[in-house]
Amino acid sequence: MALIFSKIGIIGGGISGLAAAKQLSEHNPIVFEATDSIGGVWKHCSFRTTKLQTPRCDYEFSDYPWPLRDNTSFPTHSEILDYLNSYAKHFDLFKFINFNSKVVEIRLAKPKDPMSDSLTNPSTLLSSGKPIWEVAVQTSGSTAIQWYGFEFIVMCMGKYGDVPIIPKYGMNKGPEVFKGKVMHSQEYSKLNPEESSQLLKGKKVVVVGYKKSGIDLAMECAEANQGEEGKACTMVVRTSHWIVPHYSIWGLPFYLFYSTRFSQFLHARPNQGTLKTLLCMLLSPARKAASKIIESYLLWKLPLVKYGLKPDHPFEEDYASCQMAILPESFFHEADKGKINFKRASNWWFWEGGIEFEDNTKLEADVVLLATGYDGKKKLRDVLPEPFRSFLEFPSGMMPLYRQA
Numbered sequence: 001m002a003l004i005f006s007k008i009g010i011i012g013g014g015i016s017g018l019a020a021a022k023q024l025s026e027h028n029p030i031v032f033e034a035t036d037s038i039g040g041v042w043k044h045c046s047f048r049t050t051k052l053q054t055p056r057c058d059y060e061f062s063d064y065p066w067p068l069r070d071n072t073s074f075p076t077h078s079e080i081l082d083y084l085n086s087y088a089k090h091f092d093l094f095k096f097i098n099f100n101s102k103v104v105e106i107r108l109a110k111p112k113d114p115m116s117d118s119l120t121n122p123s124t125l126l127s128s129g130k131p132i133w134e135v136a137v138q139t140s141g142s143t144a145i146q147w148y149g150f151e152f153i154v155m156c157m158g159k160y161g162d163v164p165i166i167p168k169y170g171m172n173k174g175p176e177v178f179k180g181k182v183m184h185s186q187e188y189s190k191l192n193p194e195e196s197s198q199l200l201k202g203k204k205v206v207v208v209g210y211k212k213s214g215i216d217l218a219m220e221c222a223e224a225n226q227g228e229e230g231k232a233c234t235m236v237v238r239t240s241h242w243i244v245p246h247y248s249i250w251g252l253p254f255y256l257f258y259s260t261r262f263s264q265f266l267h268a269r270p271n272q273g274t275l276k277t278l279l280c281m282l283l284s285p286a287r288k289a290a291s292k293i294i295e296s297y298l299l300w301k302l303p304l305v306k307y308g309l310k311p312d313h314p315f316e317e318d319y320a321s322c323q324m325a326i327l328p329e330s331f332f333h334e335a336d337k338g339k340i341n342f343k344r345a346s347n348w349w350f351w352e353g354g355i356e357f358e359d360n361t362k363l364e365a366d367v368v369l370l371a372t373g374y375d376g377k378k379k380l381r382d383v384l385p386e387p388f389r390s391f392l393e394f395p396s397g398m399m400p401l402y403r404q405a
Contacts, residue, residue: 003149006030009135010096011103011383012156014040018084019061020154022091030148031093032137034102034162038088039081045161045189046077047216048196049223053326055247058255061087072247074326100140106153107385109134159376161186167208167372173349175368180354184370185213200224203231204364206355208348209371210237210309212325217369219328222339234341234363236348236355240311242298242318245327249297257290258319266290267320291316303332307342 006028010020013033017040021031037043051074052059059075060066064087075083088094110131135148164184169175175182181199191199201224207217214235221233247254257263266287268280291314304310311318318324334340347358354365377392384392 003134003147005149007150008152008154009133009148009150010154010156012040012158013038013097014042014156014158015084016158017156018088018093020156021093021096024154025091025093025096029096031097032101032103033097033099036099038097039084040158041160042077042080042084045186047189047220048193049216049220049328050077051075052080053212064090098137101137102140103135103383104138104145105136106383107134109149155380157379159379160374163375163379165372165375166370169349175350177352178350178354178368179352180365181367182370183367184372185217186374188217188369196220197224199367202229203366205231205233205367205369206236206363206365207233207369207371208236209373210235210239210241211323211371211373214371215243215325215327215331217371218340219331219334222334225339230339232339232341234343236343236345237309238346240309241323241325242295242311242315243302243325243327244298245301249294257294287316288314307335308344309342
């Protein structure tokens with residue numbers, strides 16, 4: 001087995017992969033991108049109406065500002081793709097990227113491993129006693145596998161894409177009994193505007209999920225069904241989350257609550273020391289007060305109580321876990337018009353005419369869209385070897401951004 005050797009390998013050509021490639025450019029990294037373009041979720045998992053949830057000026061590379069960074073609007077996914085392509089061209093990053101190159105396996109080869117002797121370019125790493133990472137890459141349209149060897153690997157695969165989460169159903173309660181169309185948001189994102197409009201227009205649509213993808217799908221359905229002939233879309237809401245119309249709370253910029261140096265003292269961090277832990281405890285009333293101030297504004301501004309969408313947990317819980325969503329401008333306006341309905345339900349399943357709930361009610365549907373998210377952990381588990389695969393597990397069930405050594 002012949003290996004192509006380089007010091008650094010980067011897996012993924014999204015925002016993180018591009019940033020890593022730029023920072024490590026002096027080492028001539030090899031970037032593996034499974035698709036034919038950069039951009040990650042902004043290219044492959046976005047809808048026609050998808051926009052960034054952060055103001056333009058707060059979402060940029062520090063060494064490459066937006067051309068119009070003083071514009072505080074939320075950029076569309078196409079604007080973000082233009083920005084990322086401009087960034088990659090400016091720093092000459094395309095020369096590092098291998099497109100249509102999917103990583104299918106990673107393993108750690110010890111210096112005395114016989115496989116290490118197969119390097120086409122013997123490295124001083126091996127003679128110095130250091131292990132290398134061996135990476136198997138499959139090119140689109142080919143079954144052949146090319147192996148690479150690296151001293152370091154940067155994982156930039158992301159968690160919002162590639163592996164959709166599909167709900168599990170009981171016997172004769174899955175999509176096979178439904179006579180309509182069932183589609184995950186990932187599959188929907190591959191449709192062009194004409195195809196998506198044809199799918200939704202004049203149809204009774206059910207959207208399962210109440211996070212950003214579900215909200216955007218409901219809006220696209222409402223836009224496609226304007227007029228008297230249009231049908232209403234129903235969102236099935238299992239857990240209600242806090243949603244935000246814009247980045248101003250009682251006239252104050254949102255960043256004052258969570259993005260200032262002082263606000264950082266309100267939140268605990270790993271290995272922060274006894275003094276900072278004590279300070280966090282003393283300032284906990286201020287942290288709770290900030291959450292209550294935001295909640296009071298959202299309950300005043302949005303008809304959450306009217307539609308039974310008021311969450312049972314504090315705002316800071318959604319903010320800290322990135323569950324908060326920015327609302328499209330006319331979302332509740334469409335709800336007031338009857339174009340978007342809501343159904344709270346913990347469990348549901350299919351019947352031939354739509355979906356059924358545990359309270360024995362049924363909802364007729366022509367199309368069911370599953371905005372049920374992605375399994376980012378599985379995507380990593382599929383390529384990482386043990387014991388590194390087990391590092392993904394965390395007591396809270398969430399994948400931490402960084403792991404302490």
